[in-house]
Amino acid sequence: MITEPIVTELRLPTRLGFEKVAMDTAASVAQIMGFSDDRVDDLKTAVAEACINAIEHGNQLNNLLGVVVTMSMGEASLEVRIRDQGPGVSEEMHTPDIDRKMLGEETPRGMGMFLIQALVDEVEYVSGQPTGGNYARLTIHLHAPKTDRGEGQ
């Protein structure tokens, strides 16, 4: 039984590609906790997209800044906090419209926040921290099916 969260922390450089380090570490932690393979896959994509957001939008690709990823393993949930140090703000959340994208009326990109929201159980974005930067907090629960995904565990 876990009484205090067990914390794993990573510091990533602001370089695209390093989101895979966070993604694979989060997957390992989730596997230790007993998450099913499909939930681990959901978490991997969500963590990767949040890190890309921090690198591209938060830190604005400034390689003097870092991204800190903190994974807190609780009794029945895993919280992943992705903090950047930059002046930028997170990509705005909107539901991508494939019809508009195919017509060239909407950028083909801009799907990361939507995927994060769809793939994990809870998401919170906090901008303009007193020490600078922003963070995203993603949570997945071991036993709480996310009904709006249209599937159970």
Place this chain on the structure above:
Amino acid sequence: MVTPTKTNVEQTGDVAVMRFEGDITSASEEAVLGKYKSLASTTKTILLDFAKVPYLNSSGIALVIQLMMAASKASQKVLCFGLSAHFNKVFTMLGLAKYTTLHADEKAARAAAA
């Protein structure tokens, strides 16, 4: 780090198979859109093989959407196969299944294209 994308193109008549190998990310523009532009102008059907793609992010999916946009303008049909169950779900969530079809393997994709 990201594994660079390689794309092997097999062209048989008016059918082209683009076999991707490696991660598909924002760095994959040449491997996705560049290779698409190199297809024969007579191409009517394009099969995208994702069986050897371990990592695909939203920027990579955006390149696939751009390929689909170009194919749509050229009246070409695009079919995908070899995606993991997770990325099948992601493609469906994002609405891509409205403009392409998702198949388990090449045999199923070719049968659907015929």
